Amino acid sequence: xxxxxxxxxxxxxxxxxxxxxxxxxxxxxxxxxxxxxxxxxxxxxxxxxxxxxxxxxxxxxxxxxxxxxxxxxxxxxxxxxxxxxxxxxxxxxxxxxxxxxxxxxxxxxxxxxxxxxxxxxxxxxxxxxxxxxxxxxxxxxxxxxxxxxxxxxxxxxxxxxxxxxxxxxxxxxxxxxxxxxxxxxxxxxxxxxxxxxxxxxxxxxxxxxxxxxxxxxxxxxxxxxxxxxxxxxxxxxxxxxxxxxxxxxxxxxxxxxxxxxxxxxxxxxxxxxxxxxxxxxxxxxxxxxxxxxxxxxxxxxxxxxxxxxxxxxxxxxxxxxxxxxxxxxxxxxxxxxxxxxxxxxxxxxxxxxxxxxxxxxxxxxxxxxxxxxxxxxxxx
Ligand code: PMP
Numbered sequence: 014x015x016x017x018x019x020x021x022x023x024x025x026x027x028x029x030x031x032x033x034x035x036x037x038x039x040x041x042x043x044x045x046x047x048x049x050x051x052x053x054x055x056x057x058x059x060x061x062x063x064x065x066x067x068x069x070x071x072x073x074x075x076x077x078x079x080x081x082x083x084x085x086x087x088x089x090x091x092x093x094x095x096x097x098x099x100x101x102x103x104x105x106x107x108x109x110x111x112x113x114x115x116x117x118x119x120x121x122x123x124x125x126x127x128x129x130x131x132x133x134x135x136x137x138x139x140x141x142x143x144x145x146x147x148x149x150x151x152x153x154x155x156x157x158x159x160x161x162x163x164x165x166x167x168x169x170x171x172x173x174x175x176x177x178x179x180x181x182x183x184x185x186x187x188x189x190x191x192x193x194x195x196x197x198x199x200x201x202x203x204x205x206x207x208x209x210x211x212x213x214x215x216x217x218x219x220x221x222x223x224x225x226x227x228x229x230x231x232x233x234x235x236x237x238x239x240x241x242x243x244x245x246x247x248x249x250x251x252x253x254x255x256x257x258x259x260x261x262x263x264x265x266x267x268x269x270x271x272x273x274x275x276x277x278x279x280x281x282x283x284x285x286x287x288x289x290x291x292x293x294x295x296x297x298x299x300x301x302x303x304x305x306x307x308x309x310x311x312x313x314x315x316x317x318x319x320x321x322x323x324x325x326x327x328x329x330x331x332x333x334x335x336x337x338x339x340x341x342x343x344x345x346x347x348x349x350x351x352x353x354x355x356x357x358x359x360x361x362x363x364x365x366x367x368x369x370x371x372x373x374x375x376x377x378x379x380x381x382x383x384x385x386x387x388x389x390x391x392x393x
Contacts, residue, residue, distance in 0.1 A: 018329045020359045022152045022180055022306040024202040024209050025349025027259075028266060031206060034259035042254055048246035050261050055243065057264030061182060061205070061272065062197055064189035064215050069239035070260075071212045072253050075179035075200030077234065078212035080108050082175050082196050085236035086220060087143060088228035089113035094135050094145045094172070096120075096127040096163070100153035100335045101177055105146040112229050117142065123154050123338065126301045129162040136170045143223060144173045144195075150181035153335045155299035155308030155344060157181070164193035173220045179203065179212075183267065184279050184305035184348040195220040201256065204275075204305070206349045207263045210256050216240075279304045282347035282356055285386040289360050289379035293367065298342045305348040306332075315370040316340035322369065327362040353387055 019026045040047045051070075058068035071077050083105075087093065091114050095105045098121040106116045119135050121127045132145060145167050150157050160176055167174040173195035178187055182197070183204020189197045195217040202209035216224070216236060224236060238249040267275065286307035290297055295309035302308075311319060317340040320333040332344040345363075347356055360379045367374045 015328045018327075018355055018358055020346050020351060020355060021330050021332045022203065022344055022346040022348065023200070025206065025346060025351060026355075027206050027208060028263075028350050031259050031262045031266070034262045035208070035255045037255070037258060040254050040258065042252055043247065047254060047257075050258055051248070051252075052246045054257055054261050054264060055246070057261070057268065058213060061264065061267060062189045062199070062213070062215050063187065063191065063272075064197070066190070066215050066217055067240065067243055068213050068215050069236065069243060070248060070252065070257065071214065071234070071239065072210065072248070072250065073212050074202070074209055075177070075198065075212050076104065076108075078198035078200070078214045079104060079177060079179075081212075081214055081234040081236055082146075082198055083108045083112060083114065084227070084229045084231040084234050086173065086175075086196070086223045086227050087112070087114050088226065090115065091143045092117060092139055092141050094119055094132060094139070094142050096132050096145060096147040096158070098125060098127050098154060098156055098158065099123050099148070099151035101151055101179070102127075102148045105148075105177070109146070114229075124156065124298050124300055126156050126158050127163075129159055129166055132163055133166045136166070136172060140171070142170070142172045144175055146175045147177070149176050149178040149187060150185070150303035150305050152180040152306055152344075153338065155302055155306045157185070157299075157301050157303035160187070160194065161192045168193040173217070173223055175220075180305055180348070181303060183272070183275060185303060186276050189215055201260065204348050205260065205263050206266065207260055208256060210253050211260065214239075276304070279347055281387065281390050282351070282353065283307060285353075285356060285383035286345055286347055286360075288382040288386050292378040292382035293364070293374060295343075298338075306344050306346045308342045308344045310341060311343050312372070313340055315367075315372065316342070318370055319343055319363070319366055322366045323362055326366070329359050329362045331359065331363070357383060
């Protein structure tokens with residue numbers, strides 16, 4: 014059996030103590046035993062999201078919470094602003110448009126971050142806008158958007174701010190309440206160090222007001238159902254109990270480690286990954302790189318082969334480009350249960366693959382560059 018190294022920006026590897034919890038006997042979800050777990054998880058989620066608001070758990074991948082964030086607050090014909098800069102920003106548009114919501118795009122070129130002042134301009138020009146939807150860390154390009162700044166702008170308007178923090182949460186500083194984010198969504202398979210299958214959503218008082226007037230059709234993704242069940246520490250439908258039990262363990266780990274310490278660790282790994290790309294003469298793709306995934310341009314003639322060869326020959330999984338970026342970039346994750354040693358292994362195998370594919374690479378160069386950064390941090 015081949016040993017696998019998962020360095021993809023979701024799913025990420027999960028710690029053994031978290032994985033073991035999935036093997037425990039199934040709890041029934043309408044019992045005090047489960048309610049206790051759910052209550053603990055719900056409190057822990059507030060810490061990870063840095064919010065005082067309730068955080069609801071929905072069975073489904075991150076997109077389930079995204080769809081909930083469209084159908085629960087809007088009505089057909091409503092106008093929204095989508096500030097997008099990649100595949101996942103574009104997903105907000107696709108969900109909204111499929112429900113008959115009118116989208117005003119404030120798009121940034123892929124590789125660049127959305128411009129907060131353009132959102133401000135769009136809000137001033139369209140006073141009926143109900144919400145601004147954007148992405149925290151755009152996983153498809155490796156770009157980070159300035160949510161704090163966007164929050165300051167949107168707070169002054171009638172609109173709510175909805176942020177996709179699916180890949181960034183847990184991986185780098187994100188403060189739902191302090192940054193005036195009305196609705197934040199995330200998923201289990203990235204910073205939470207958990208298997209895919211759960212998504213999460215927070216709702217501010219301003220967003221609840223909007224929910225009252227929402228008329229879009231909804232059933233499973235109706236946020237009001239989740240709020241009602243939350244009162245009794247339940248979910249409205251049968252939850253993936255095993256995932257919730259393992260989430261309790263994952264949150265325990267996050268709390269023990271401390272969010273700030275986690276953010277610092279991924280920041281260090283991100284710095285090491287960026288230095289490694291530079292040492293390989295691979296240009297970084299993101300103008301404002303996030304801390305959870307590093308993206309770099311690769312020659313188009315070998316772009317498609319790098320990811321496949323790495324996985325097939327060495328068992329190392331990284332990601333390639335999505336959509337228009339297919340074959341043009343590679344993406345190496347440093348989030349979740351990915352540590353220094355994983356990154357060094359991944360870089361060393363990447364060098365060999367680049368050599369095999371005909372690129373002029375000085376073996377050891379990227380590993381040495383990453384090691385320098387990691388050692389420097391240890392020395393302080
Ligand atoms: N948003 C972002 C930023 C993501 O990285 C992802 C997953 N790659 C999603 C949304 C979609 O989440 P899922 O695939 O879990 O539905």
